[in-house]
Amino acid sequence: MTITSAALDRVPEQVRPILIKNRVLVKFGLTGGLCYVVTVAINFALKLTVMEHKPVTALLVATAVATLLSYALQRGWAFRVKAKRRSPAEFPLFVLINGISTGINAVPLYVARYFFDLKYPVVGRGVQEVSDFVSGMILGTALAMLFRYWAYRRFVFNEAKAPAA
Numbered sequence: 001m002t003i004t005s006a007a008l009d010r011v012p013e014q015v016r017p018i019l020i021k022n023r024v025l026v027k028f029g030l031t032g033g034l035c036y037v038v039t040v041a042i043n044f045a046l047k048l049t050v051m052e053h054k055p056v057t058a059l060l061v062a063t064a065v066a067t068l069l070s071y072a073l074q075r076g077w078a079f080r081v082k083a084k085r086r087s088p089a090e091f092p093l094f095v096l097i098n099g100i101s102t103g104i105n106a107v108p109l110y111v112a113r114y115f116f117d118l119k120y121p122v123v124g125r126g127v128q129e130v131s132d133f134v135s136g137m138i139l140g141t142a143l144a145m146l147f148r149y150w151a152y153r154r155f156v157f158n159e160a161k162a163p164a165a
Contacts (some may be wrong), residue, residue, distance in 0.1 A: 022151075024163035027077055028152070035073070036066075043059050043137065055132055060106055066071045071098075079153075090157070094156050100151075101144040105146055112136075118135075
């Protein structure tokens with residue numbers, strides 16, 4: 001029994017057909033959820049240690065590390081059905097799309113910190129951290145996720161682009 005089958009056995013019967021029909025989206029979401037946890041952990045580890053005064057850089061580094069994990073999981077599990085054979089352009093396209101989405105992810109944090117000046121000592125440290133989390137880890141991640149899902153399906157793990165066996 002696969003992990004997917006075991007998980008589906010625990011889902012109410014009314015919901016199963018929806019999940020099965022949208023299995024790539026569900027797998028994308030689960031993979032993204034794991035990578036999100038990795039991003040949050042690395043981001044806060046860096047912000048609380050070596051990159052205390054460089055929150056945007058800490059977020060970019062954390063996102064880059066999680067992106068490598070994401071490629072392995074997306075390629076090997078989430079989009080496995082869509083592209084059984086690897087195209088020579090797949091990894092470069094993945095890197096390009098993740099470079100763009102990393103920038104998308106960082107924009108709300110940059111705007112909050114440097115445009116709206118939501119940083120210490122202008123605001124308290126608590127407000128700064130809540131602002132960083134909401135703008136970078138929630139809003140930025142949501143925008144980047146929407147872009148990634150669209151771009152992965154359209155350009156990277158596209159059935160039409162995969163060479164025939």
